[in-house]
Amino acid sequence: MPKQSHFIEKTLRGITQAMERSLFAETISLQPGFFQSLDPRLKIITTLVLLVGVSMAHNLWIIVAVYFLILVFALSSAVPADFFIRRVWLAVPLFTGIIALPALFLIPGRPLVHLPLGLVITEPGLRSVLFLLSRVATSISLVLLLILTTPWNTVLGALSVLKVPDMFILVLGMTFRYIYLLLHITNDMFLSRKSRVIAKMSGKQERHMLATIGATLLGKSLNMSSEVYLAMVSRGYRGTVVTLKPFKMQRRDWIWAVFFAIISVSVFYLGR
């Protein structure tokens, strides 16, 4: 009897999770809070600058300080603390932690701790692992805070400040929208197939079914693209893109902009 791979369940779970996550982010981003009230352009620029700052820092404490700063921002922005911490600290040690673990012993240097089997944790080894973990966790938290507190269409609209061409923003926005539609269609295809299967499928049958669904999805996507094009043309699309830019920096935003600038400069300066 071939082992069951539960690939349908896994795929369905992945699809549901993606939908759930963005629904959750949408819910939080609509609640009143500190980060929600800021101009999205300011948030994007601050996030990017701090990402670079964290990435360039040669000082572990600076990275840790930035992490706690983000934590404070998150708490004052109606983001549930346990979710914010768990989301990062469950995933990071699981992925990055496992990758980084051997570096504790592999990197030569002053020995710190002697373990059985002749394994020795070295000082540079420990430090490099801490660097990697803190950098990854802080970077993920930064991006997470941005998406949790900003609706995605606002993020897209604000991207135009970064001189991202309007055409590109339009494509991003449409892609984002059709990802959900295609996820929905895929979900239906998997579910309808699964609900009609009683026997255990062989690996070959499973792969055959996946290929069918994948290829059907490809055909549907291509068909849909020409339908969408016709729909756009019939609504007056002439190939030019107009994006709404309703953002205006308030006095409050400027004050926070100065604050973020001071933080960013100190991260760059102290982190050297």
Place this chain on the structure above:
Amino acid sequence: MVSQVSQIPWKKVGICYFALFVWLFTSAMHIPDGYLSPVTSLIMFMLVLPFWILGLKKIRQTMNARSVPLISLMAAFSFVIMMFNIPLPGGTTGHAVGAALAAIVLGPEVAVIAISIALIIQAFFFGDGGVLAIGANCFNMAVVIPYVAFATYRVVSKDTPLQSPRRVIGAVIGGWLGLTVAAFFTAVEFGIQPFFFAMADGTPLYAPYPLSVAIPAMLIPHMLVASVVEGVMTGMIVFYLQRSRIGILQSKELDNETEPEGLLGKLRWLWVGMAVLAVASPLGLLAPGTAWGEWGVEELTKLGLQSVPSGLEKLSTLWGAPFADYEISFLGNMNLGYIFSAILGIFLVGILAWLLTRLVSGGSPEKQQSM
């Protein structure tokens, strides 16, 4: 006590393999922020940029205003296909990137754009892969896979009819090779970090493993699992398309016929050559690398000592076996590093030359693009 560390390299290497193997199943090839230095991230962005420009140019030339919905839907499709869990013989499952399929259906230039957009959305809105690492992730997955896979697919399938089984074989090999070469590039990006971006005392600031660890640790599991997934999925879908939706495969074919067969056609072989070289080089070089280090112990240690920062001299008591060992592997890797950068150099010059000729010779007046 310290010398024990160097006596059991197989154990340490084993742990590495296991760790990266586990990682493979979880996040595939998406590099998060923190693994690459900002300089590397910037360079990777610069490497991707010409491909983005070329892709947009191609789209505008061939598809006009239709391109916006087409790219959007294809990017959305790539995003969704990345969520498919593909069962492999033996009960394991893995995720495919779908870049090889996109290249076969859309052509590599357009596939670059579709996959890149899917990756950008993943990084920004779903937290898969870093934001600063978008350049690197796009280069590995949205540039390397489509071009290598497409070149391989074309070479294997040649001028056979669309229903030919050679097309399926080409798709399988293309997907496998594409992802394997991409894994190699990812490993090189990781592997150069400890050489260029470490603190004065040698503490790596980013991805901690040298090329000698990163390359086999990335390549071997990918060749066994992720690349197989990509190849199998690409082949299966091409097989299905052959039987029931041949039109999808045809559209790209017609596009190729109208395309002037010039430098691009000749370069295809070069691409495949490059791909084969890139895959073969670490396999062939890893063993001689250590052997080379062994015969040259004395000179190498001497060389190594000269380049050691003064801070390290305080730790002179530790200059026993482990450090000598470290120096050998370090210099052995420098040697490897030179060869890799040479390959990378050839690769880049090739791309540049190709891009230039395309921009110059393809200077037919751009179609009235209403974009």
